[in-house]
Amino acid sequence: MAVVETRGLTKVFQRGQVGAVIDVDLRSVEGEFLVLLGPSGSGKTTLLRMIAGLEEPTSGEIWIGGTVVNGLSPRQRRIAMVFQSYALYPHLTVHGNIVFPLKAQRVARAERDKKAAWAAGLLGIGHLLGRKPRELSGGERQRVALARAIVREPSVFLLDEPLSNLDAKLRASAREEIEQFQKRIGTTTIYVTHDQVEAMAMGDRVVVMNHGRVCQIGTPREVYDDPADTFVATFLGSPPMNVAETDDALVGFRPEHIRPAGTLPADCAALPISFRFSHEEYLGAERILYGWIEGGPFHGSKAIARVPSTWSRLLASSEPAAFEVAREDLKFFDPRTGRRRAAIPLA
Amino acid sequence: MSGGRQRWLGPAMLFPAVLYVLALVGVPFVLAFFYALGDVKVGSVGWHFVGLANFRSVLENPTFRHALRNSFVFTITSQILVLVGANMLALTLKDAFRGRQFFRFLILLPWVAPVSIGSIGWKWILDSLYSVINWTLVRLHLVKPLDVPMWLGQPTLAMISVILVHTWHILPFATVILLAGWTAIPRDIPEAAAVDGAGYFRTLFQITLPMLLPIVNVALLFGIIFTFTDMTVVYILTRGGPYDTTQVLPSLAFFTGILGSDLAEGAAISLFLVPLLGVVAWLMLRTARRAEVA
Numbered sequence: 252m253a254v255v256e257t258r259g260l261t262k263v264f265q266r267g268q269v270g271a272v273i274d275v276d277l278r279s280v281e282g283e284f285l286v287l288l289g290p291s292g293s294g295k296t297t298l299l300r301m302i303a304g305l306e307e308p309t310s311g312e313i314w315i316g317g318t319v320v321n322g323l324s325p326r327q328r329r330i331a332m333v334f335q336s337y338a339l340y341p342h343l344t345v346h347g348n349i350v351f352p353l354k355a356q357r358v359a360r361a362e363r364d365k366k367a368a369w370a371a372g373l374l375g376i377g378h379l380l381g382r383k384p385r386e387l388s389g390g391e392r393q394r395v396a397l398a399r400a401i402v403r404e405p406s407v408f409l410l411d412e413p414l415s416n417l418d419a420k421l422r423a424s425a426r427e428e429i430e431q432f433q434k435r436i437g438t439t440t441i442y443v444t445h446d447q448v449e450a451m452a453m454g455d456r457v458v459v460m461n462h463g464r465v466c467q468i469g470t471p472r473e474v475y476d477d478p479a480d481t482f483v484a485t486f487l488g489s490p491p492m493n494v495a496e497t498d499d500a501l502v503g504f505r506p507e508h509i510r511p512a513g514t515l516p517a518d519c520a521a522l523p524i525s526f527r528f529s530h531e532e533y534l535g536a537e538r539i540l541y542g543w544i545e546g547g548p549f550h551g552s553k554a555i556a557r558v559p560s561t562w563s564r565l566l567a568s569s570e571p572a573a574f575e576v577a578r579e580d581l582k583f584f585d586p587r588t589g590r591r592r593a594a595i596p597l598a
Numbered sequence: 599m600s601g602g603r604q605r606w607l608g609p610a611m612l613f614p615a616v617l618y619v620l621a622l623v624g625v626p627f628v629l630a631f632f633y634a635l636g637d638v639k640v641g642s643v644g645w646h647f648v649g650l651a652n653f654r655s656v657l658e659n660p661t662f663r664h665a666l667r668n669s670f671v672f673t674i675t676s677q678i679l680v681l682v683g684a685n686m687l688a689l690t691l692k693d694a695f696r697g698r699q700f701f702r703f704l705i706l707l708p709w710v711a712p713v714s715i716g717s718i719g720w721k722w723i724l725d726s727l728y729s730v731i732n733w734t735l736v737r738l739h740l741v742k743p744l745d746v747p748m749w750l751g752q753p754t755l756a757m758i759s760v761i762l763v764h765t766w767h768i769l770p771f772a773t774v775i776l777l778a779g780w781t782a783i784p785r786d787i788p789e790a791a792a793v794d795g796a797g798y799f800r801t802l803f804q805i806t807l808p809m810l811l812p813i814v815n816v817a818l819l820f821g822i823i824f825t826f827t828d829m830t831v832v833y834i835l836t837r838g839g840p841y842d843t844t845q846v847l848p849s850l851a852f853f854t855g856i857l858g859s860d861l862a863e864g865a866a867i868s869l870f871l872v873p874l875l876g877v878v879a880w881l882m883l884r885t886a887r888r889a890e891v892a
Binding site for chain 2: 303304305324325326330331332334335336338339340341342351352354355356399403
């Protein structure tokens with residue numbers, strides 16, 4: 252168990268800037284499941300690789316368990332990592348893969364076999380020990396990679412998009428499994444993903460990254476409900492937050508906060524919105540409406556509304572449709588920096 | 599396409615290849631057995647069965663036994679040098695650095711150059727009078743002007759020279775094969791090994807080299823065939839000399855059978871290559887089959 256901390260961590264690449272990391276300060280909590288979330292090229296994998304010791308930082312410090320680990324090799328950092336590709340050793344059996352880290356530590360054979368059996372049992376792959384990686388399904392490979400990672404009981408667990416090679420159905424169950432598994436072993440875990448659903452579902456806290464910088468660190472609820480800037484606001488949520496331009500602020504509101512006029516409770520201050528559709532997506536339980544706003548402070552802004560399909564009768568009536576948004580659900584951003592700012596009165 | 603056409607088109611396409619193998623490999627091979635069991639000389643008109651007499655005489659010949667030993671020394675030593683050297687080169691050339699393309703081109707050159715021309719170049723480099731190596735050694739005061747090494751004139755030095763020139767020639771081929779093998783290993787794998795706590799040598803010997811083994815096998819088997827059947831380097835550099843000390847089986851077969859006019863004995867000598875090449879061919883087929891399965 253250990254706390255991972257980075258101080259002013261920066262990585263600059265010579266050619267191009269994709270994946271660079273700029274001045275990242277981060278501090279995990281003991282036993283926490285911390286998710287690094289960002290679009291591709293945002294530097295999240297580079298950050299993880301620097302923590303693992305696979306990439307040398309340009310400047311800044313990395314602390315694991317209270318000591319600076321800059322310059323230490325991956326093996327001296329007592330971390331374990333699961334790669335996106337799983338990186339199983341193709342010529343070794345599942346058992347050979349799982350005991351490899353123990354062999355590298357010169358653990359005696361009897362002890363090795365005991366621990367391998369423990370790890371395999373924990374992940375339910377005991378019956379696969381004699382197989383080669385190429386004889387396994389994607390889900391089984393992922394479990395072998397996890398077993399290989401936990402077998403020497405690392406102080407920190409690093410996972411680099413471990414679910415991206417699984418099909419959608421398997422991904423959902425594997426997501427829950429990894430989460431439960433992490434709770435059970437209680438090891439500090441840093442998990443990289445570009446999938447916001449994974450981040451929201453699994454993370455104790457989410458670190459949202461863009462262009463090498465940390466935009467916001469917070470619980471899934473914090474980053475979703477209280478985005479620190481327009482990037483976080485529009486990156487999280489599907490469809491993303493609407494951002495309308497007014498004279499001196501950007502105003503954001505979630506598609507699900509747009510409701511037919513007159514449906515808000517009486518004690519809730521409402522901002523009426525006149526919405527003209529251009530097209531819609533029917534998703535079964537809900538409908539995504541695309542269009543723009545007419546009149547009022549947001550006149551001419553594009554907007555997306557997400558409404559339950561059960562509201563269809565309310566919507567069919569008028570054109571443009573009369574909607575409203577609770578004023579407390581509006582988020583205000585500075586138009587120059589994109590950062591959050593205090594609410595201002597709207598006309 | 600109609601069924602009737604399909605029936606003859608396949609065999610028809612295959613026919614030239616079969617004809618080629620039969621005419622240029624099959625016929626000479628059968629002829630070699632025929633010659634080796636008879637008393638054929640260049641210019642003789644008849645053929646009389648002499649049983650294993652040619653083989654017996656060959657085995658009793660000390661030059662032959664020396665050539666047989668040389669063939670193994672030549673093949674094994676050069677293959678060890680090639681595998682170690684090619685791996686080092688491949689490891690150096692697989693990572694990006696300035697001028698990598700140029701160095702890859704340079705390293706490929708000995709393979710592209712005709713072996714006869716390359717060997718003639720080396721013959722001058724190793725010449726007893728005009729050797730640039732000796733000239734350099736003398737200028738550096740490492741050897742005395744009248745006591746220079748006779749690279750091709752002393753039995754041990756001559757053997758070393760032959761082995762090194764041959765290694766120089768086939769090294770690029772093995773390097774290219776191994777380079778392909780090294781590049782095919784995903785970067786994740788050695789990184790995973792590093793995270794799992796393995797050092798450089800554990801990663802090399804337990805992870806990357808075993809993964810590379812099928813490719814190494816291919817390079818090695820080709821190398822053995824190129825080396826065991828090659829006589830160009832020996833023929834051009836030393837003509838088997840001094841005193842037949844650098845003869846290998848193919849060169850001895852040529853000198854005995856063609857230049858020495860004793861076709862029967864030459865054929866008998868060359869047939870000693872068959873068992874070893876048979877084993878190599880079987881191993882190659884097995885490697886190919888495994889590669890298909892994997």
